[in-house]
Amino acid sequence: MKHSNQTPAIGLDVGTSRIVAASKANDDFQYKSQLNAFVEVPWSKMTEASLKREGVPYVVAGENTGKMIIVPGNESSRFADLLQTESRRPMNRGVLNPSEPENAAMLKQLIENLTEGERRHGLPIYYSVPAASLGAEENLTYHDASIAQILRELDCEPTPINEGLAVVFSELEETNYSGIGISFGGGLVNVCLSYLAVPVLSFSVPKAGDYIDSSAATITGELTTRIRLAKEESFQINGHYADKLHQVLNVYYDEVIRGTVNGLKEAFSNSRNIPKMGKPIPMVLSGGTAMPKGFRDRFEKLLKESEFPLPLSEIRMAESPLNSTAKGALVAALAEL
Amino acid sequence: MIDARASKIEDPVAKLRFLKNTEKRVGQVETVLGRPQYWWLRNKKFWLALGCLLMIPTLSLFRSSAPPIPVSEMAMSLSAGRGVKPFREGPLEKVWLIDSKNGVETWSSGLHIETRFSTTNRPREYYAWNRNQPTSSLVQLADKQAAGIVFHTTESTLEELEEQKMRRLKLLGESLLQYVSKEKAYHYVIDRFGRVFRIVKETDAANHAGKSTWADDKWAYIGLNDSFLAVSFETQTRPGDEAPIISQAQIDSGKTLTRMLRSRYNIPAANCVTHAQVSINPSNFQIGYHTDWAGNFPFEAMGLPDNYSQPLASLNLFGFNYDGTFFAATGARMWKGVVSSEDLLREQARESSISVAQLRTQLRNHYRRLSALLPENNKAGGGNPNSNSSKAQEVNP
Secondary structure, rough: OOOOOOOOOOHHHHHOOEEEEEEEEOEEEEEEEEOOOOOEOOOOHHHHHHHHHHOOOOOOEOHHOOOOOOOOOHHHHHHHHHHHOOOOOOEEEEEEEEEOHHHHHHHHHHHHOOOOOOOOOOOOEEEOOOOOOOOOOOHHHHHHHHHHHHHHHHOOEEEEEHHHHHHHHHHOOOOOOOOOEEEEEEOOOOEEEEEEEEEEEEEEEEHHHHHHHHHHHHHOOOHHHHHHHHHHHHHOOOOOOHHHHHHHHHHHHHHHHHHHHHHHHHHHOOOOOOOOOOOOEEEEEOOHHOEOHHHHHHHHHHHOOOOOOOOOEEEOOOOOOOOOHHHHHHHHHHHOO | OHHHHHOOOHHHHHHHHHHHOOHHHHHHHHHHHHHHHHHOOOHHHHHHHHHHHHHHHHOOOOOOOOOOOOHHHHHHHHOOOOOOOOOOOOOOOOOEEEEEEEEEEOOOOOOEEEEEOOOOOOOOOOEEOOOOOOOOOOOOOOOOOOOOEEEEEEEOOOOOHHHHHHHHHHHHHHHHHHHHHHHHOEEEEEEOOOOEEEEEEOOOOOOOOEEEEEEEEEEEEEEEHHHEEEEOOOOOOOOOOOOOOOOHHHHHHHHHHOOOOHHOOOOOHHHHHHHHEEEEEEOOOOOOOOOOOOOOOHHHOOOOHHHHOOOHHHHHHHOEEEHHHHHHOOHHHHHHHHHHHHHHHHHHHHHHOOOOHHHHHHHHHHHHHHHHHOHHHHHOOOOOOOOOOOOOOEEOO
16 A cells, blocks of 8 residues: 555644644654744845845735835745844734734745645644633634634635643643643743643733843844844843843843743632642643743742642653644644544 | 553554543543533533423413513524623514505605515515424425515615715616616615615515525525515625714614514514625535625614624534635624634534534535525426415425
8 A cells, every 4th residue: 555645634833923834744743834924125126136046935016116025934034134124923912913914915825835735625734723811801713713714725624723732732642631731932822731631721821922022122222033033042041141132031031931920820720620630740831932041940930939739740841842832733633533 | 540541552643532532531521620610501401400490480470571582582692692782672563554655655663665666576485494303304484474684785886975966876876776676686775865665575585685594593594585575775885894884864764664574574683684694605605605784784773683693504504614705804793603603513513523524514415405405496396386385385305
């Protein structure tokens, strides 16, 4: 029998900052990711020629005088830095950015690029959706339906999955999918407590990576794009500051961690569904915002100080923090096949 | 137990599949975690007990003096969700014709209907499916009275509503009325000045809804040209979240006309809906082929509940879906209905232990079977669409 190398499904992490697609070929998980951002500049022959020369993927939109060059995805950050402009974001705070008119079109373009070569009619795609913010009854239906619509237009069969639960499916197989998954993303921090793969409690906290970037940009006068690059390249949370930027980042990281810890304590203390687990459960941290060195230690310290009501067996980083949501979404999709 | 068995499964996907498919797990989860906060919403025994409890005052002659709320409206207020004021209305007053002369009918409610563009069409004959008997076929309803109202927009050329543009406004209105009369397009048109014109006789079908479907508590209607009356406002569609172009005079007349029609034909409020809510395209199983009044129809001003909150029969009974066009045209209000339809669909899939996609396929096949029985699709025979039997008559495939 001839085995097909085609992935039976795709897991899609539709994050504010990045979109990650997970697929499976020959028993291996594979990942592709793109920055969920784009840069738009007026078209000129010279600009187009230089993009071509640099091998930067781009799209030309509009006609005549309104002609624009759009650079989507990974290259947008570099290009924005080059042009001293801010990149535009299809999403904000975990959902479609209402002030970005091209939100759905750009998101479609990015997803199309990421799933190129894998898509086929009816391909199951499980895509991540955020949970409602603590204390708020946000309507996430529009966001959810928009992503579903984009995927349907790409001829796929979409199913949403809670982002925190996806982290659990990716990382907590050893405890039979019991534990707490936390995804520290760009727009939101998503939390899910799962017991035997059943999501018992999930919520999001609205202060996350973008809050750090924009706050630090306001203080330092730098572009958020540049802050993001600096954060990813050299930053670590250890209480020692190499320069002003690092000092500012430390302050805002602390605020985000404290916000999440307070949210966790509040949610688990107020919930009528406080689990009576027979044994301590693990907590796993994932997402790009959790990547800097020292993040886990700082988080653990603040959580211990908060007298968190559930007994925890460990607090650990996800094996691959940037890919865990997409992987979990794919595991959920494969389990339904 | 489940935990121990799952621990023996090495493959993460197989383990998750095992956990998801183990129904006992639900019981175990409830034991360990305590019951979910709203377990009683899903518990049939609880509702049965509550039902019995509520019947006691009735049996003991402790009857409430207030008239009972019709089931359809109760269901509607439930489906409307949080934040929506429940709709209650007293009995509709009787309305009768006072006078008819010089091409104008005057009704007891103060409504004036101009009849100079009035025309006839084929007599109303329609079929419906009893949704409470899922295995039943289409039946021809005996009374032939209209079951509901569909609100439309004429999509005709509009001029600014200003006194100095009177001639042009009148010209546009007249040509519109001539056109819709020729096309037998609606039962009523309400022009820019709020004047009400009868186009097709109420006892006849009008060519207004095309492929369409709607359902109330009991009946699901397929093809509303015959089963529903059409009231069209001389205006153009605006995207669902934008303010509609409609004059106060049109709203006032629309309200009076709606009450007159509801009173005469005993039409439940839940069956007064917009074209966007009922329009479908069976060739690709998408809803919203027409998107007039997709989110900004002034239901409340018409003396109706916010019927946008109602589930769409096309989605939850017949497995239709929606596309980008529908998405772009509709507003937040309409999405309440879409969301509640999808909730019902998911619930039904869960109860039947099948995926939503599988359920949708089943529902689509059911729609195909039912619509194939309609006289226009079934000219070769099967049933007698022209029957005047006084009882509901089943159409045999």
